[in-house]
Amino acid sequence: MIDLNDVEKIRQIDTMNSLITTENYDVQFGESLDLGKNFEVANPGRKFHEIIILGTGGGSSVAGGLLRSYLFDELEIPVIVNQGYNVPAFADSDSLIFVVSHSGNTEETLAAYEQAIKKGAFMIAITSGGKLAEMCRNDGIPTLIVPYDIGHPRRDIGYIFIPMLVILSKLGLIQDKEEEIRGLIQLLSTLKKRYGAETPVEQNPAKQIAMDLYGYIPLVYGSLEYYDSVAWRIKNQFGENSKLMAFYNVIPCLHHDEAVGWDMPQELIKNFYLMMLRDDLLDSPKIKKRKDITLDILRTRMGKVREIFAEGENRLCRMFSLVYLGDFITLYAPIYRGVDPTPVDVINLFKKKMAQQ
Known part of the structure; x- marks a missing residue:
C-alpha cells in the first residue's frame, strides 16, 4: 500500500x-x-x-x-x-x-x-x-x-x-x-486544508476513511430530502475515481425493501463498508431515529460502519461539505492501492465499441 x-x-x-x-x-x-x-x-x-x-x-x-x-x-x-x-x-x-x-x-x-x-x-x-x-x-x-x-x-x-x-x-x-454560494466557496477554502494532500493522515479524515475501507465494498446511505443526490454522487465517485463497485440507497425508502437484504449470509454482508450521511440540523427527528436504528442493526452485521456528518452555515454548504469529503475519499482510495484515480478505461472502451459499425 x-x-x-x-x-x-x-x-x-x-x-x-x-x-x-x-x-x-x-x-x-x-x-x-x-x-x-x-x-x-x-x-x-x-x-x-x-x-x-x-x-x-x-x-x-x-x-x-x-x-x-x-x-x-x-x-x-x-x-x-x-x-x-x-x-x-x-x-x-x-x-x-x-x-x-x-x-x-x-x-x-x-x-x-x-x-x-x-x-x-x-x-x-x-x-x-x-x-x-x-x-x-x-x-x-x-x-x-x-x-x-x-x-x-x-x-x-x-x-x-x-x-x-x-x-x-x-x-x-x-x-x-x-x-x-459565497458561503460555500469560503467553506471549500477551509475544508481543502483539512482534506488536501499536504495534510497528514493523522489530521486528515478523508485519508483515514480511504485507508479504512480498503478491502470492502462501499455502501452509501443518504436520506430524503437533501442527501439522496449526495449519496448518489459519492457512489458514482467510487466507480469513476476509485475503480470500485459501490452502492447507495436512501432513507426512509430502503426500509421498505433493501433492509430485508440485511439478513443475507454473514460471509457476504461482512464485505460491506457502510457510510451513513448525517446532518444534525437538516435531518428530521423521524429520519434521525431511522438512521440510529439502521446503524444499531448494521454495526453487528456489516464489515464496518461509519457516520459522516455535514457541516456549514446553510443547506448548500452542508450538502456540499459531504460531496467534497466524498470526492477526496474516492481519490485517496485508489491512490492508496497505487492506482491513478483519473483514467476511465472502461468508459472509453464502451465509447469505442459504440462507435464501431
Whole structure:
C-alpha cells in the first residue's frame, strides 16, 4: 500500500492532477458564479410546468440531482433528470430544459436534444464546446460555454451546478443564491486544508476513511430530502475515481425493501463498508431515529460502519461539505492501492465499441 503521508508519491500516482483540481474547488466555484452572473438569458414570459435536465454521468446528471435536492422545498415545479436518448412525452413548450454535456459530444444528450428542439421547449445549454455547441449555434439556443479542463466532468461539478442555480434565479424561479454560494466557496477554502494532500493522515479524515475501507465494498446511505443526490454522487465517485463497485440507497425508502437484504449470509454482508450521511440540523427527528436504528442493526452485521456528518452555515454548504469529503475519499482510495484515480478505461472502451459499425 502507498503511504498517504508521502505527498510526492501521491502526486506521482495522480498523473492528471485530480487532487489538485479538487483542492481548488473554491476557485472553480468562484469562477462558476461569475460565469452564471455574466450569462445573459431573456425571460421567455411563460410559466414553466417542469424543469428537465438532459445529461449523463457523474457531472451533468448528478448536478441535476443535487439541484433537485437542494431546492426541494423552494421550487414549485418538478425537476426531472433525464439521462437517456429520449425525452419524456410530457416535454413541450412549457418545459424548461437544460441541455448539459461537458464535452458537447455525449451521444445520449445529443439525441435527446434533437427531440427537445421539436417539442418547442425553452432550452439552455451548458457545455465546453463540441457538437452540442455547434447545434445550439445553428438553432439559436442560449449556450453557456464552460472551461474544458481535461474532459472529465465529475471534477468540474461547480461549472455545471452553480450556473444552473444562478440561471434559475435570473428566470425568477428561485430566490437569489449568491450569498449562499459565497458561503460555500469560503467553506471549500477551509475544508481543502483539512482534506488536501499536504495534510497528514493523522489530521486528515478523508485519508483515514480511504485507508479504512480498503478491502470492502462501499455502501452509501443518504436520506430524503437533501442527501439522496449526495449519496448518489459519492457512489458514482467510487466507480469513476476509485475503480470500485459501490452502492447507495436512501432513507426512509430502503426500509421498505433493501433492509430485508440485511439478513443475507454473514460471509457476504461482512464485505460491506457502510457510510451513513448525517446532518444534525437538516435531518428530521423521524429520519434521525431511522438512521440510529439502521446503524444499531448494521454495526453487528456489516464489515464496518461509519457516520459522516455535514457541516456549514446553510443547506448548500452542508450538502456540499459531504460531496467534497466524498470526492477526496474516492481519490485517496485508489491512490492508496497505487492506482491513478483519473483514467476511465472502461468508459472509453464502451465509447469505442459504440462507435464501431
